[in-house]
Amino acid sequence: MTRLQKFLLGLLPPDRRAEAEAESRRWKVVCAACGQATSIWDMGGVRYGATGRSLTWGRCKACGKRGKHRVERHETH
Numbered sequence: 622m623t624r625l626q627k628f629l630l631g632l633l634p635p636d637r638r639a640e641a642e643a644e645s646r647r648w649k650v651v652c653a654a655c656g657q658a659t660s661i662w663d664m665g666g667v668r669y670g671a672t673g674r675s676l677t678w679g680r681c682k683a684c685g686k687r688g689k690h691r692v693e694r695h696e697t698h
């Protein structure tokens with residue numbers, strides 16, 4: 622867990638922290654170029670209480686390409 626994640630989870634009531642971690646693991650950032658999916662949690666982030674889909678820009682760790690990444694919620698991981 623990163624310091625940022627500890628900080629963000631610390632803002633939540635203790636009984637919600639495990640849930641927020643699980644939720645963050647369900648959110649995946651998917652590279653448009655190679656299809657590599659990385660969870661928000663594994664990228665050092667926290668996403669909790671959000672719905673829907675969004676797009677983000679960044680550099681893919683798998684293929685090294687800079688570009689569009691989809692942010693999707695997966696029910697299982």
Ligand SMILES: [Zn+2]
Binds near residue numbers: 653
């Ligand atoms: Zn990629």
